[in-house]
Amino acid sequence: MSNSCSLITxxxxxxxxxxxFMELLNTQDVFGTSVLQAGKPSTEPSIHPAxxxxxxxVRQPPEVFNAPATPNTSSISxxxxxxEQTKEEEDGGGGGGRVENQKIxxxxxxxxxSQKREREPRFAFMTKSQVEHLEDGYRWRKxxxxxxxxxxxxxxxxxxxxxxxxxxxxxxxxxNDPSIVVTTYEGQHTHPSPHxxxxxxxxxxxPPPYSGFSPNCxxxxxxxxxxxxxxxxxxxxxxxxxxxxxxxxxxxxxxxxTQPRRFCSKPSPSxxxxxxxxxxxxxxxxxxxxx
DNA sequence: CGCGTTTGACCAGCGC
DNA sequence: GCGCTGGTCAAACGCG
Numbered sequence: 001m002s003n004s005c006s007l008i009t010x011x012x013x014x015x016x017x018x019x020x021f022m023e024l025l026n027t028q029d030v031f032g033t034s035v036l037q038a039g040k041p042s043t044e045p046s047i048h049p050a051x052x053x054x055x056x057x058v059r060q061p062p063e064v065f066n067a068p069a070t071p072n073t074s075s076i077s078x079x080x081x082x083x084e085q086t087k088e089e090e091d092g093g094g095g096g097g098r099v100e101n102q103k104i105x106x107x108x109x110x111x112x113x114s115q116k117r118e119r120e121p122r123f124a125f126m127t128k129s130q131v132e133h134l135e136d137g138y139r140w141r142k143x144x145x146x147x148x149x150x151x152x153x154x155x156x157x158x159x160x161x162x163x164x165x166x167x168x169x170x171x172x173x174x175x176n177d178p179s180i181v182v183t184t185y186e187g188q189h190t191h192p193s194p195h196x197x198x199x200x201x202x203x204x205x206x207p208p209p210y211s212g213f214s215p216n217c218x219x220x221x222x223x224x225x226x227x228x229x230x231x232x233x234x235x236x237x238x239x240x241x242x243x244x245x246x247x248x249x250x251x252x253x254x255x256x257x258t259q260p261r262r263f264c265s266k267p268s269p270s271x272x273x274x275x276x277x278x279x280x281x282x283x284x285x286x287x288x289x290x291x
Numbered sequence: 292c293g294c295g296t297t298t299g300a301c302c303a304g305c306g307c
Numbered sequence: 308g309c310g311c312t313g314g315t316c317a318a319a320c321g322c323g
Binding site for chain 3: 294295297306
């Protein structure tokens with residue numbers, strides 16, 4: 001329904017701006033969505049209120065936010081470039097007695113407080129959706145929730161369920177516009193999307209590269225650029241999300257990966273979805289037939 | 292039983 | 308130094 005999502009992301013490090021992502025932006029331009037320029041000062045007034053939660057913590061310059069294009073398809077993104085040196089290093093073998101273990105470790109091995117906690121590149125998306133946790137093809141496990149200052153809505157913290165993947169994401173609603181969900185991804189997946197192991201990936205022609213991104217897909221990409229994950233896979237899923245989205249279904253929930261999915265009972269009359277081929281491209285035919 | 296969520300506590304960084 | 312806030316941990320709990 002109100003799921004007009006959009007993505008805008010930017011790469012703060014202009015030099016490292018990956019083509020794919022920039023192309024994404026360009027693609028958006030194609031369908032009327034203004035492309036936000038990277039590097040805009042975060043003081044941009046048009047930034048959605050939700051950014052307030054993102055902005056304040058601008059500890060490092062790299063964090064920049066874009067102004068939303070439209071109220072409906074606004075999105076932002078941010079990124080901090082440096083690679084994080086998380087506490088992962090305390091591999092030691094975290095067995096039981098974690099609390100004590102941690103304390104002991106901290107005492108014995110004080111954190112490198114000297115160096116600021118560096119983070120993975122972050123990408124924020126503002127999505128107009130009724131569901132907070134947008135399906136993006138990966139499985140997430142919620143590991144925390146915090147009340148957000150100046151916002152009645154809590155912020156949820158998710159982590160990729162893949163133990164080898166350190167991608168995280170935060171999900172929160174805009175305090176001013178509850179219909180807008182701000183999703184911030186941090187890090188990059190080091191594995192393919194679980195969904196893509198399903199037959200779905202084998203259906204339809206191979207998806208085009210980023211450059212050939214389907215217009216009606218580019219507007220919704222609740223996932224940051226992938227490095228290890230084949231981009232076409234991501235796109236594939238994006239299509240999927242868009243379709244569901246356009247069909248008027250929630251495009252995801254916390255457990256969408258494990259919960260039964262719903263599909264359009266009938267091919268949506270939506271102009272964006274008249275292309276049945278595209279639908280088949282991302283939705284298993286068997287599923288479609290079922291309906 | 293395995294997996295995911297909830298929730299309170301804890302910690303680190305930042306601003307005053 | 309202190310308080311605030313964001314971020315994370317992990318035990319408890321719920322669900323299929």
